[in-house]
Amino acid sequence: MQLADIPSEILGQIGTVQRITFPRQGHTSTVAVLETADQRYVIKKTEHELYNEWLSDEHIAMQLLQGKGLPIPKTHSFCAEHQSRWLLMDYIEGISLRQFLASHPSQEDKERAITSFGRCLRKLHECPCPMEWQRKESAWLDTMLSKAEYNLAHYSIDGNEHLLTHLKKNRPSTVQPTLIHGDFTIDNVLVRDGEVVGMIDWAGAAYGDPRYDVALAIRPKTNAFEDERDKHIFYDAYGKRRLTEEEYRYFEDGIYNFF
Structure with missing residues (x-):
């Protein structure tokens, strides 16, 4: 991504960009940090049908969740241009929990960060879910299995037909749905001084199964x-019941392989 590539309607909102840097990149988008005279922003770009859809979903999710008391970036602009999608949002000062733990902090600091991680997820699952998601006719798991089937037929993913058949036949017991993040990994939580300060990558947010x-x-x-x-x-710190090994395998070794 070059500065000249960024849509003019986005650049027009933020003024002159004095510096552009590229943090550690994921697999689904290109991410850059834009610095102006008085603020820093994050801009994400996707160029793939599936990832474009995810970026659009992320934009919608963050708009719906503004003002809910969750540490999420404020979005400023979403732009569709040819085969690309662009999302501009505020920059949150911090590093991913994965980076923090990889820096070999003291045992005390490590445990403080993991405690903050658990509390953050509890706060998320106790947060009122937007009514737009609660009104959806299909249950979350039904939707996920349908998407898994579509992704298997159209994209290169880790899941396979045998696994999908198993997941359809061996659904876990039903639990009360909550607001969920949908990709709550140590890569998508930002920490500063050992405390969670941000949650990013909201494309999978939904009224769904908190066990995921x-x-x-x-x-x-x-x-x-x-x-x-x-x-x-x-x-x-999370304060709710532990997953059984069977539940863990269903979601982490199962559903997650299709996304």
């Missing part, structure tokens, strides 16, 4: 959730 968020939160990664102690700290 929990399963993704406790996925073992280098320096994170590799032992039971990290999970105990997380669950103590």
Whole structure:
């Protein structure tokens, strides 16, 4: 991404860009930090049918969730241009929880960050869900399985037909739906001084099964959730029941492979 590539309607909103930098990149979008004389912004660009849809969903989600008391960026502009989509939002000062844990903090600081992570998810699941999502006719899991089937037929993903059949036949017990993030991983939570200050990448937000968020939160990664102690700290802060091993496998080893 070059400065000249950014749509003029976006640049017209923020004024002269003095500096552009590129943080660690994900797999679905190009991300840049734009610095003007008095503010920093994040701009995301996608160029793929599926990822364009996700960016649009993220924009809608963050608009609906503004003012709910959650640490999310404020959005300023969404632009569709040819085969690309652009989303401009405020920059939140912090690093991902994954980066923080990879820096080998002290045990005390590590546990404080994981505690904040668990509390953050509890706050999210207790937050009132926008009525626009609650009114949807299809249940969240039905929608996810339909999307999984579509993604399997049209895109290169980790899931396969055998796994999808298993997921359809072995649904977990029903629980009360809540507001969910839909991709609550240690990459999508920002921390500063060991405390959560931001949640990003809201494309999967919905009125859905909170166990999906929990399963993704406790996925073992280098320096994170590799032992039971990290999970105990997380669950103590989260304050709700632990997932069974079967539930964890259904969501993390199952549904997540199609997205």
